[in-house]
Amino acid sequence: MRPILFQIGPIPIYSYGLMMALAFIVADYLLAREFKRLRLNVSYANEMLILALVSGIAGARLLYLIENFSDFLKAPLEMIFSAGGLTWYGGFIAAFIVLLIYVKRRKLPILKVLDAIAPAVALGYGIGRIGCHLSGDGDYGIPTSLPWGTIYANGTLKPTYALRSYFERFPELAEKYNYWEKASKVIGEDRFGIITEFDTFIKLHPTPVYEFLLMVVIFIFLWIYRKRIKFSGELFGLYLILSSIERFFIEFIRLNPPLLLGLSEAQVLSILLFVSGILFLKKLRNVKKPNKNDNAR
Template identity: 45%
Template sequence: MYPELFKIGPFTVYSYGLMLGIAFITASWLLTKEIERKKLNPNLATEITILAIVFGIVGAKLLHLIENFDAFLNDPVGMAFSPGGLTFFGGLVLAIFAIWIYARRKKIPFLVIADATAPALALAYGIGRIGCHLAGDGDYGIPTNLPWGTNYENGTVPPSIMFQGSEIAKNYPGGIVPNNTPLHPTPIYEFLICVIIFTILWKLRKKDLPDLSADKAGGKAGWIDGKLFMIYLLFISIERFSVEFLRLNPRIIFDLSEAQLISVGLFFVGIIGLIYFAKNKDLKKFIPPPIEVSQKSKGKGQK
């Protein structure tokens, strides 16, 4: 694999960091488009993106340290400040919490912002997985004889202590997968699935607008705020739950990994949310206030 792409003077450009940057830039652009379509203040997109980056990385790192607490105790500084070692669900949960607080302060319903971020989240996660694949950082799958099995040579393999109790410890007691062993390229699987999820969500996002076509008596109300985000939770939880069966993560309970248990929780949140919306179709949609125009902008318009 290619954990290091090239160097610019004393600086090294890492494949994972580069793809993470591309993921955030893409998500920011998509979010800006959605914020504008929903007639919200365009500045929200920048502020939400910054919150997502900061709290997403912090949350992802914290959950990774919790998952690998023994390794963290052995090398706290190295584990805490390593460029890799990010767990998606930790970042997702903490970023959602931060954006929820932000939405309350801005007096905008959280679900409105959640709907706007859903497609961007799906695609950004998939792009980030390409970074994992290029770095070969331990997110690969179990051995396979399929033609597309991948040898993760030169990858950055985590310390063996992080794999205690996992499938890799059973198959490779030394903790490092041999270079000549083809493995399921699970990051590629996730990227492809996330592109499909993004495409579906991007097509569904305009369902929040009322359908006033002539062949529908009285028209049809748009989707309730939050429905698209609940669908995102369903898709992303099913995706991760399924792919985990091909990955090397430790099994915690009922032969399921931690990511699968979190996926089950998110799946039920999505189901409960959709059921609630189905039973409360008369919920009022958020109407954004007019965007304030600065005096400077007004002056330019009068010239």
């Protein structure tokens, strides 16, 4: 892992920040291109993306603090201003609400705008996941013996800490990987924390890479299908369905603890978004008022 890719003088260039910047640039290009194709004011696309970025980061951090409220009470400033600590669905929901308000105030065709956003969000999210992988920020999968299993010893969140609650839930696996003994042996330290023998030994599913690949596939499908939609809003509905399916199944090999009926928080939210996408498309189909400009080229 390379949390810091390189330095320009005394200034470190973080891999996560660089990939987030790349995601922003790509999303901006795609959104502007779609606005132009749909004959919408391109300047609005730039404004929307900035609003989505700011509100998304705020929402992602807020949900993370809620999830880790006990830790937040112990060190509030450290938690608020830490380099990591962002939860995707919190950012998605916050950005979605802010953009709905913006679109309404600008009197833009909301369904067209949502369709324009869908491919950009899909690819932007995927690129952002590569940043998570390179920085080793804790978005880890469960232990694996597969040849592409990844060692995150240099990550910003060490596996020793990230897997503690996982092994507390599965003591038989803790014994299998000799967790408690290896986690107690400190062999080094970097700017992000202590490195244990366990950190240098355990291989984990690189779930951010899996998500990147899946979201690229979803993006390609949305990008091809966008000129074939039968009614405004269809593309966004498909995005909700496909992205929620992707996240739901990835969660089975991630470290996130169960929240309800053995499902993680992200899986519960994925189910809600999947149902929302189905109902959204069903409602739009019932309207039966295709837009002539849906297939604008």
